[in-house]
Amino acid sequence: MFVTAVDNGPMAESLMESGQVTHKPEDAFTFQPAKNLDWMVCDIVDKPARVTDLMIRWLVNGWCRETVFNLKLPMKQRYTEVRSCLAMIETALEEAGFKYRMAAKHLYHDREEITCHIRIL
Ligand SMILES: C[S@@+](CC[C@H](N)C(=O)[O-])C[C@H]1O[C@@H](n2cnc3c(N)ncnc32)[C@H](O)[C@@H]1O
Numbered sequence: 001m002f003v004t005a006v007d008n009g010p011m012a013e014s015l016m017e018s019g020q021v022t023h024k025p026e027d028a029f030t031f032q033p034a035k036n037l038d039w040m041v042c043d044i045v046d047k048p049a050r051v052t053d054l055m056i057r058w059l060v061n062g063w064c065r066e067t068v069f070n071l072k073l074p075m076k077q078r079y080t081e082v083r084s085c086l087a088m089i090e091t092a093l094e095e096a097g098f099k100y101r102m103a104a105k106h107l108y109h110d111r112e113e114i115t116c117h118i119r120i121l
Pocket residue numbers: 006007008009010026027028029043044045
């Protein structure tokens with residue numbers, strides 16, 4: 001697998017030595033891929049609403065067809081916030097005419113985030 005890592009922080013040297021990773025030291029919230037991709041994986045620590053907007057932009061523009069991303073849980077109103085983010089994604093995909101599968105789980109090993117998977121059908 002060949003990966004483009006959009007990260008404004010440094011990459012581990014051992015990872016770069018694999019030759020399979022291209023590092024783009026840019027802001028993921030403004031980055032646009034040069035061509036449409038299969039997968040986009042996002043693990044940015046930021047407000048869930050901001051990550052939600054990012055995911056909607058990628059999916060609605062067809063920049064990826066499948067994604068795994070984390071919604072980092074806020075301090076308060078956690079359930080309400082996540083429900084609202086997922087509803088925004090559902091509305092955006094439906095308005096854009098996409099058929100999709102979406103799943104969201106509170107995984108055992110990280111209690112501070114909700115892990116989401118979306119596949120465009
Ligand atoms: C939680 S860590 C990801 C860890 C990674 N999943 C791993 O297993 O090594 C979040 C990463 O997002 C990067 N990051 C945070 N805000 C960013 C932004 N606006 N644009 C690009 N990268 C960002 C950080 O530099 C950091 O490497």
